[in-house]
Amino acid sequence: LQDHCRRFMLSSKCMLILLCASAGTTLFFIISPYQACVPNGPGSLYITKRDALGDDDNATDSKGENTKPATFTEDLIDYSRCSPLKPLRIYVHPFEHPFAQALADHPAATEDEQRACLFIAFSNTESPALPSTWNSLGEPGINHVIVNLNDDVSITPRGNEMIVQARFENGAFRSNQDFSLSPDVATFVNTTWQNRPSIMPLKRPIDYSLVVDLPDTKDSKIPEVHCVGDCSSSLLASFYCFLPPSGNFHSRLLSSLRAACIPVVLSTTQRLPFQDHLDWRLASFRFAKSMLPHIPEILEELEKEDVMELRRRGKVFLARLDDAQALSKSLVAALSERVQVNLELYPEVEANLIAPNNKFSNITFKALRIQSLTGKQKFTANNMYSRARWNSGRDLTYTPRSVHDAPPMPGDAAMYEGTRENLIGSSRLGLSIDADQFTVIILTYNRDNGVRKIIESLRDCPHLNKIIIVWNNLERRPNGTWPEIHVPVEFILAERNSLISRFLPYDRIQTDAVVSMDDDTGLGQPELTFAFRMWRENRDRIVGFPERVHKAHNGKLTYAISGLCQYSLVLTGFALMHKEFLYEFVYNQHPTILDHIHNHRNCEDIAMNFLIAHLTRRPPLRVIKKKSMSNGSRAGLSARGGHYTRRSECIQMFTQLYGYNPLLFSQELARPNGNCVAGL
Numbered sequence: 001l002q003d004h005c006r007r008f009m010l011s012s013k014c015m016l017i018l019l020c021a022s023a024g025t026t027l028f029f030i031i032s033p034y035q036a037c038v039p040n041g042p043g044s045l046y047i048t049k050r051d052a053l054g055d056d057d058n059a060t061d062s063k064g065e066n067t068k069p070a071t072f073t074e075d076l077i078d079y080s081r082c083s084p085l086k087p088l089r090i091y092v093h094p095f096e097h098p099f100a101q102a103l104a105d106h107p108a109a110t111e112d113e114q115r116a117c118l119f120i121a122f123s124n125t126e127s128p129a130l131p132s133t134w135n136s137l138g139e140p141g142i143n144h145v146i147v148n149l150n151d152d153v154s155i156t157p158r159g160n161e162m163i164v165q166a167r168f169e170n171g172a173f174r175s176n177q178d179f180s181l182s183p184d185v186a187t188f189v190n191t192t193w194q195n196r197p198s199i200m201p202l203k204r205p206i207d208y209s210l211v212v213d214l215p216d217t218k219d220s221k222i223p224e225v226h227c228v229g230d231c232s233s234s235l236l237a238s239f240y241c242f243l244p245p246s247g248n249f250h251s252r253l254l255s256s257l258r259a260a261c262i263p264v265v266l267s268t269t270q271r272l273p274f275q276d277h278l279d280w281r282l283a284s285f286r287f288a289k290s291m292l293p294h295i296p297e298i299l300e301e302l303e304k305e306d307v308m309e310l311r312r313r314g315k316v317f318l319a320r321l322d323d324a325q326a327l328s329k330s331l332v333a334a335l336s337e338r339v340q341v342n343l344e345l346y347p348e349v350e351a352n353l354i355a356p357n358n359k360f361s362n363i364t365f366k367a368l369r370i371q372s373l374t375g376k377q378k379f380t381a382n383n384m385y386s387r388a389r390w391n392s393g394r395d396l397t398y399t400p401r402s403v404h405d406a407p408p409m410p411g412d413a414a415m416y417e418g419t420r421e422n423l424i425g426s427s428r429l430g431l432s433i434d435a436d437q438f439t440v441i442i443l444t445y446n447r448d449n450g451v452r453k454i455i456e457s458l459r460d461c462p463h464l465n466k467i468i469i470v471w472n473n474l475e476r477r478p479n480g481t482w483p484e485i486h487v488p489v490e491f492i493l494a495e496r497n498s499l500i501s502r503f504l505p506y507d508r509i510q511t512d513a514v515v516s517m518d519d520d521t522g523l524g525q526p527e528l529t530f531a532f533r534m535w536r537e538n539r540d541r542i543v544g545f546p547e548r549v550h551k552a553h554n555g556k557l558t559y560a561i562s563g564l565c566q567y568s569l570v571l572t573g574f575a576l577m578h579k580e581f582l583y584e585f586v587y588n589q590h591p592t593i594l595d596h597i598h599n600h601r602n603c604e605d606i607a608m609n610f611l612i613a614h615l616t617r618r619p620p621l622r623v624i625k626k627k628s629m630s631n632g633s634r635a636g637l638s639a640r641g642g643h644y645t646r647r648s649e650c651i652q653m654f655t656q657l658y659g660y661n662p663l664l665f666s667q668e669l670a671r672p673n674g675n676c677v678a679g680l
Helices: 002-036 098-104 249-258 289-299 304-321 324-339 386-392 421-426 448-457 499-503 525-536 580-587 591-600 604-616 643-658
Strands: 090-092 118-123 144-148 162-165 206-212 224-226 238-243 262-265 438-444 464-471 489-493 513-518 547-553 556-560 574-578 621-623
Touching: 090 098, 098 324, 162 324, 206 249, 206 289, 238 249, 238 289, 249 262, 249 304, 262 304, 304 324, 304 386, 438 448, 438 499, 499 580, 499 591, 499 604, 513 525, 525 574, 525 621, 556 643, 574 580, 574 604, 580 604, 591 604, 591 643, 604 643
Parallel strands: 090 118, 118 144, 144 162, 206 224, 206 238, 238 262, 438 464, 438 513, 464 489
Antiparallel strands: 513 574, 547 556
16 A cells, blocks of 8 residues: 555656646747847847747857748748739839849739738848838738848848848748849840850860969869959850859859859759759759868769750750849749749730631531640649749740640540540540641732632631731731631731741631641641641650751851751741740740841741740751742742842841750651651
8 A cells, every 4th residue: 555655646746747747848939039139220120049040950140049940931931922823923012123023024013912822022231221112911021022132241030021132141042932032133134145055066265264262272173263243254264263252152053054154063052043943954064062172083984965054954944044124024923933923824815817707617517626724734834844844944924724745645645534524536636635726827928829720729628726826017907808618717817027927826726736828828738637646645846847057057057958968957838836836936936036036037947946845955857848839929038039048047047046956866757657648
């Protein structure tokens, strides 16, 4: 009995100790946040130490005290202002700086605070004034982004805001909340490309350069470049740029990319711009600084193909950061993905229909028409396809209506309910891809009879959804009688007489597959049907004919009809391409190229080949052609004197503008397998 009582008393004491410990812990967590609060000056908020925490569990604050990392959660965003079912809207507080102006000009920006999901304010001091909207949603700084435009100072959180700046104190960077980059960039200048180096040739006079602020006191075998501000001109001769971590790291990174010098980051923890979106392994190297003596030997083993791709990808990444307009697109896209609210869908060009009653009469209309499911990938575009879009160089201003690189379904999709339904109509086309159709777009000016011949040749053509005739002659309207076939034929009046009109993403295009066609093209339905079949499994390529090639002649790139067993271009006089590339051509093409096409009335097909090859790194695909390319219409622009010389000049200019020649050679000629296409 005594033993029993003794055990009971001991257990009671243990229980009492546990209760006291639990109560003490609870009081500690209730009281400690209030003890940690400190005033931050007149008109400022009280902040806790955890507000300025970093992304390192062992990080310390300025007094050496341990801090705890903060993570991005839904608590930092009031979703009553950010409906995922509506496009993202940002309110940009006025500020005199190119980046602030670029953000204010972004299509997602609104001047109405009540419509905004996110509020963007700016600072150029260590203690920025709080914006008027700071407490508008109850919690201080919620739904706010503070952009520090002064690369020489670092600001710390004062609420629930996200921070964009070049410098962070040790442990202050919050990996899921902040952005580490230099926002102090200049306005886009249309002629900058003229002073930028090419990624070619492979060799450079200096193998390695250590980019530092001041001379290093240590004895280093690697030549130093003392860099203050933009020192890209000092790095043009360097093959690799070694970048140690410092307060000026981001400006040095930009300088190396502008010089087409491959960045070698001497830190395994240095934050890189948009590193959650851009895969910097494709454009740079990262080593611990202690490995510096061994790094040159490691880099010497690289193959030339890898070196050129690192430089090329550096050009792509630079285009995300290089100027205020480019950086504004990247930041808004990154914010959109972070808060999971999509940007607007790509705007389509509203067609000015000029047929009677805005609708061409098709009394013999009888075909079953299938529309592509445009807009259905607007959520996966910012998830599944986000990395591909960021790292390939595709435009980030809007959300794609559809993407060209969506994968096909598994090979047994036709066996199961839920995946086989839309495959039934495409049985003659094959593949594990839902049934779809194509839209023919014909650009014309005065060849009315040539267009009539094409329309007639497409009568009862399988898989045809619609014919769109882009009328480039602003002085007259279509007259006379026109063939009426099994699908709609629509006339769109161009806004101006320009070859760019053939590549505008008109709202009347209801299919992913677009067939660009000249008004003098000789066409056979079997050839078109087979080209469509080949495009369905090569949606990232231009598919068609005729082919052309670029060659090196006397140290310059030239345009030629054909090469020895290979080609690098397919002309858009008859070519299939994905509608996404029409958006890219309009919204992602360099304005110098668009101006050149319009002013010289030439080279729009070369520009489209350059763009698609740059974005996809795939060559065009030539398909078999049996019928004559001409339908007998009189000669057009290509018959003018000096045509090949002007097109050679286009290739040379586009190559300089891209910083390399993206065109890829192919020796492939697609032919039908057996009797899959009658008539071929």
